[in-house]
Structure formats: C-alpha cells, structure tokens
Amino acid sequence: MFDKQTYISRRKALAEKMKSEGGIIVFLGNVDAPAQYSNNPYKWRQDSTWLYFFGIDEPRYAAVLDIDSGTETIYADDADIDDVIWNGPTPSVAEYAATTGISRTASYRDLEMAVGMAQCSGRKVHTIPPTRYYNKIRLSQLSIWEPSVPLVKAIISMRLVKTPEEIAAIDAACDLGREMHVRARKGIRPGRIEQEIVGEMESVALSKGWGVSFSTILTQHGEVFHCHDHSAAIESGRLLVIDAGVESNCHYASDFTRTYPTGGKFTPRQKDIYDIVCDCNNAAFEMIRPGISYREVHLAISRLMLERLSCLGLVRGNVDDMLSQGVAGLFMPHGLGHNMGLDVHDMEDYGEDLVGYDDDQKRSPLLGLGSLRMARRLVPGNVITDEPGIYFIPALIAKWKEEGKCSEFINFSALESYRDFGGIRLEDDVLVTEDGARRLGSRRLPIESREVELAMEADLAGN
Numbered sequence: 001m002f003d004k005q006t007y008i009s010r011r012k013a014l015a016e017k018m019k020s021e022g023g024i025i026v027f028l029g030n031v032d033a034p035a036q037y038s039n040n041p042y043k044w045r046q047d048s049t050w051l052y053f054f055g056i057d058e059p060r061y062a063a064v065l066d067i068d069s070g071t072e073t074i075y076a077d078d079a080d081i082d083d084v085i086w087n088g089p090t091p092s093v094a095e096y097a098a099t100t101g102i103s104r105t106a107s108y109r110d111l112e113m114a115v116g117m118a119q120c121s122g123r124k125v126h127t128i129p130p131t132r133y134y135n136k137i138r139l140s141q142l143s144i145w146e147p148s149v150p151l152v153k154a155i156i157s158m159r160l161v162k163t164p165e166e167i168a169a170i171d172a173a174c175d176l177g178r179e180m181h182v183r184a185r186k187g188i189r190p191g192r193i194e195q196e197i198v199g200e201m202e203s204v205a206l207s208k209g210w211g212v213s214f215s216t217i218l219t220q221h222g223e224v225f226h227c228h229d230h231s232a233a234i235e236s237g238r239l240l241v242i243d244a245g246v247e248s249n250c251h252y253a254s255d256f257t258r259t260y261p262t263g264g265k266f267t268p269r270q271k272d273i274y275d276i277v278c279d280c281n282n283a284a285f286e287m288i289r290p291g292i293s294y295r296e297v298h299l300a301i302s303r304l305m306l307e308r309l310s311c312l313g314l315v316r317g318n319v320d321d322m323l324s325q326g327v328a329g330l331f332m333p334h335g336l337g338h339n340m341g342l343d344v345h346d347m348e349d350y351g352e353d354l355v356g357y358d359d360d361q362k363r364s365p366l367l368g369l370g371s372l373r374m375a376r377r378l379v380p381g382n383v384i385t386d387e388p389g390i391y392f393i394p395a396l397i398a399k400w401k402e403e404g405k406c407s408e409f410i411n412f413s414a415l416e417s418y419r420d421f422g423g424i425r426l427e428d429d430v431l432v433t434e435d436g437a438r439r440l441g442s443r444r445l446p447i448e449s450r451e452v453e454l455a456m457e458a459d460l461a462g463n
Contacts, residue, residue, distance in 0.1 A: 001055035001099060001250070002165055008101040010053050010158065011065060011072065017154040018067050023124030025151060026115060026144065027053060028135045029061040043211070047135075048342040048349075049128055051251055052159060054100045058090075062111050063102070068123075073104040075111040115142045126151040131349045152350045159347055160355075161381035166341065167431060167440075169252040170383060173209070174429055174441030176246040177254030180204040181445055184218070184242050186459045188260055194218055194230035194240075205246045213245035213253035213344040222259060222423030223391045225334065236263040239270060239422050245344055253344040255385055257427035258445055264456040266449055273390050274424050274449050276308040280388035281426045281447065284336060288378060288386070288430055288437035295361065295375035298336040301388050302328035302368065309390075314418075317409045327409050329367030330400060333393070337385035338373035340429060345373065346383070382432040383440070391423030 001007075018025065029050040032041040046057050054063060054074075062075040074097040079090050093105050106114070118125055126148035130136045139145075162170065184201035198218050205212045219227035220234070222241035234240065240262050245255035259274065261267070266274055280301045287297045306322050309315045315327060322328070339346040339355060347355045353363060356374045364370045374384055392415065399405075401412045426447055429440040446455040 001057070004055075004099055004101040006163075006165065007053060007055050013158060014053070014154055015065060015067050015070065017157070018126065018151060021124060021126065021148075021150050022068055023126060024067065024115070024118050025065040025148075026111075026125060026127045026139075026142070027063040027065070028127070028130065028138060029054070029056070029059065029063075030132055031059045031134050033132065033134065045210075046251070047132070048251070048347075049155065051342060052155075054102075056096050056100055057251075058096060060108060061096075062108060064111070064114050067126075071104060072102045073106055073114065074100075074102050075106050075108050075114075077108050112142060115144070119143065124148075128152055128155065129350060149354075152354055156347060156350060156355055159341060160339065160376075161379060162341060162383050162431070163381075166252065167381075167383070169248060169250050170254070170341065170429070170431075171440050171442070173213075173246050173248040173252045173254040174256075175443075176204060176209050176248060177213075177244070177256050177429075178441050178443060178445055179208075180244060180246055181242060181256055181258060184244070185258070185260060185456065186462070188234060188240060188262060188264075188456070188459075190234050190236040190262060192234050194220075194232050194234065197234075198230050201242075201244060208246075210247045210249050210251060213247040213255060217241065217243035217257075220262065220422065222389075222425065223393045223421075224423075225391075234262050237267065238262045239424060241423060241425055243425065243427065247344075251342055253340055253342070253346075254429055254441070255340055255344050255427065256429065256445060257387055257389075257425045258447070258452070259424045259426060260452065260456065264460060265453055269421070270424075271449050272312060273421070276305060277388055277390050277424045277426050278447055278449065279308070280304055281386055281428065284386045284388060285428070285430060285437060285439070288384075288432060290378055290380055290432060290434065293358075293361070293375060293377045294336065294384065295369075295372060298369060298372050298375070299323065301336055302332070305331065305388070305390065313414050314411055315409050316411060322406075322409050325406050325409065326366035326368065327406050329369065330396065330406070330410065331390050331392075332388060333368050333371060333391070333396070334387075334389070335368070335372030335374070337387050337427075337430075340383050340385055348373070378432045380432055380434050384430055384432070385427055386430050387425055387427030389423060389425030391425075392418040392421040393423075394419050 030047045035042050064073050076093045078092050129147040180201045187197040220238045240260045243257040446452050
C-alpha cells in the first residue's frame with residue numbers, strides 16, 4: 001500500500017468529480033475464487049479499482065462512499081476462530097480500515113441494508129462494471145443492474161494520469177520485467193524446450209514480485225499473437241517472440257516484447273523485417289508527446305512500415321491509398337499500444353472505448369487501426385506501450401488473396417516466400433512527460449539488431 005493520505009486524496013477527488021451526480025458509490029473488492037473446489041482457490045488477486053481507492057489487499061471487503069454527506073464506510077468481517085486456525089491471526093477490519101484513512105466499519109452483510117436504504121430514498125447508486133462472477137452476482141443481489149457511466153468516466157480521468165508514486169512503482173515493475181527478459185534471452189539455445197525458458201523467466205516474477213502480469217507469450221510462431229503453447233523445441237534459424245511482464249508486489253505491471261534469432265544471428269531476410277519494426281518502435285517513441293493523439297502515432301508508424309515494405313517489393317502503389325484501404329492491417333492487425341498501470345491493459349474492464357478514446361474519436365473499422373486500444377490525445381502522466389510488429393499470417397494472407405482484397409497494392413506472389421517467416425514484435429513501456437516521453441525502467445532491453453546479436457553472443461560466452 002501507499003501512504004493512507006494517497007487513498008484519502010483519491011477518494012476525495014472522486015467525490016468532487018461526482019458531486020453533481022449525488023448519491024452513493026458502491027465498491028466491491030474481490031473474494032477468493034474456487035479452482036477445482038472451494039478450499040483450492042485460484043491465486044488471490046484483488047480488484048484493481050479497489051486497490052486504487054483503498055489499497056487493502058484482503059478478500060471479502062466492500063465500501064460505500066456517500067457523495068452527499070462525505071461519509072465513508074468499510075464493510076467486512078473480522079476473522080473468526082476457524083479463520084485463525086487455518087490462516088493465523090490477522091488485523092481487524094478496523095485496523096485495516098485505518099490504513100486507508102477510514103474510521104467507519106460495518107459487517108459485510110450490512111452492505112445490503114445500506115444500499116437498500118439509499119435505493120428506497122430514491123438516491124442514485126453508482127458502481128463500476130463487475131468482472132468477477134461473484135461480484136456480478138453480488139450486485140444483482142443488491143439490485144444494481146447497470147454500471148454508472150459518470151463514475152466510470154470520473155475514475156478513468158483519474159487513473160489515466162499516473163502520480164509520481166505510481167510512476168515509481170511502474171519503474172520498479174519494469175526493472176523486474178527487464179530482469180525476467182534477460183533471464184529468458186540467456187536461456188535461448190537450439191534444442192531446449194520453450195517451457196524450460198518460460199519456467200526460468202517466470203521464476204523472477206514469482207521470487208521478486210506478485211507474479212506475471214499476464215500469461216507469458218514465448219513462441220517461434222510469432223504470427224500467433226497470443227500463443228501460450230510452450231511445448232516446442234527451439235530450432236536454429238527461427239525467430240522467438242517473447243512478450244511478458246511482471247506484476248510487482250504492489251500490483252503495478254510491466255509489459256515488454258523482444259524478438260530473438262534462435263541461433264544468435266539474424267538471417268538477411270529476418271534482419272530486413274526486424275529493422276523495419278525496430279525503426280517503427282523508435283519513430284513512435286520520438287513522436288510521443290503531450291497533445292498528439294496516439295491514433296496519429298499509429299498512422300504514422302503504419303505509413304513508415306508500408307514505405308519500407310514497399311522497398312522490399314511486398315507492397316506497391318501510393319502509400320496514402322494503402323493507408324485508407326487498410327493495407328497496413330495485413331501486416332500489423334493490432335494497434336500500436338495500450339494503457340498500462342495496475343493492470344497490464346489498464347482499466348479495460350471499464351470498457352475499451354471509454355478508456356482508450358476521447359469523446360470526439362470513433363473507432364475505425366479497418367483491420368489494425370480498428371484494434372487500437374489507446375487512441376487518445378496524450379497528456380503528461382499517461383503510461384502506454386509502444387509495440388509495433390510485422391507478421392506474416394498465412395491464413396489471413398490466403399483470405400485476402402482469395403477475396404482479391406487490396407490486390408492492386410499487395411504483391412501476393414512475393415509474400416509466398418514469407419509463409420513460414422512468423423512474426424516480429426518489439427515493445428517498450430513509455431511515460432508521457434511534460435515535454436516528450438521517457439521509457440520506463442532504469443535501462444532499456446537491447447533492441448537494435450546488432451545490439452541483440454552482441455547480447456546473445458555475450459550470453460553464450462558467459463555460459
């Protein structure tokens with residue numbers, strides 16, 4: 001937890017933003033979720049909104065913030081003797097509440113009475129969209145059927161801009177993430193099973209943090225964005241995409257991606273594509289500054305990518321026309337980046353468009369641009385990812401070829417020789433500053449193609 005004044009200030013700011021709405025705000029923390037059976041739950045993870053406003057990292061807590069009166073109440077129950085037998089002594093609810101600056105507490109079951117009284121009085125009851133099934137059921141028991149859009153927008157406006165203490169926490173998570181990626185890179189050897197490398201790298205996340213911030217992607221099939229099958233042996237001459245991050249003990253995330261030549265050296269063809277992606281990553285970073293929209297950055301990177309692919313003979317024609325027809329989406333079907341913070345895709349439980357788009361922006365129907373999760377005009381304190389990629393997805397290429405889609409721009413014959421290429425993605429975590437941007441973490445992972453080869457050469461010599 002941060003200092004209790006942090007949580008007091010956050011709740012006060014939220015109440016001020018919601019003053020014109022009036023009523024009460026209901027917050028639900030998470031409860032343990034059974035895996036195979038109730039006494040064998042999934043690993044405990046608190047709700048991120050709860051963490052942001054209260055910081056209490058314990059299950060079965062709720063709270064009500066009365067916007068009109070300013071009163072705040074924590075709803076939870078002290079441990080009974082059975083809890084103590086199995087889990088040991090724990091602080092009381094009052095003690096936990098004091099750490100977040102709240103003096104009023106009540107039993108968890110009293111939440112129904114508090115909400116019911118507000119509803120009977122005709123007062124507004126605000127809450128966020130639930131993600132866990134228990135919380136969906138709990139809200140239905142409280143006769144709360146719809147989330148509050150004003151509340152969601154108010155929280156988004158706060159969480160989009162990270163405070164200095166949050167930035168320090170993300171920097172620390174990024175340093176752990178870097179350590180995890182270095183461990184993975186050192187383990188790349190032809191013949192090793194991918195799972196062995198995953199186990200080694202995730203040991204960093206588990207021994208020094210809460211764990212991974214999302215399921216690790218480590219694959220020689222980089223054209224498959226979310227490939228979690230780690231059963232293959234490393235084959236020389238291929239590309240290994242590693243997309244992974246750490247969630248720190250205070251629950252802030254990192255998210256990096258690097259792509260490595262499995263034998264330590266890029267082939268000429270691999271280097272050609274790799275250098276395009278690397279240049280796109282660097283170009284995006286140079287553009288990031290307050291006032292520019294991340295949609296503009298995505299489009300600029302798409303333009304650069306198409307220009308460079310044109311030089312390789314894979315596309316042809318006017319770049320503006322290619323952009324308007326969505327040709328870039330064939331090679332990069334995802335967006336340039338997303339928000340990051342307490343969640344690796346920060347706040348997307350509130351609704352991707354509400355989080356990632358300004359009120360005057362509309363999501364594009366084009367492949368690639370339409371998947372852009374963060375399109376907003378950037379402001380100091382935004383934390384975003386910069387993750388361009390180029391992929392050769394056989395099924396997608398075949399579909400476009402069969403349909404004749406954008407055939408005037410795409411050299412399908414030349415693409416045939418790339419069917420087994422895979423994909424390349426390069427990702428850094430970036431903070432928008434007052435006058436530009438900086439990459440998060442104390443040191444950047446090697447990214448230039450020659451830099452990567454030298455690092456892998458040193459890894460081999462060290463082992």
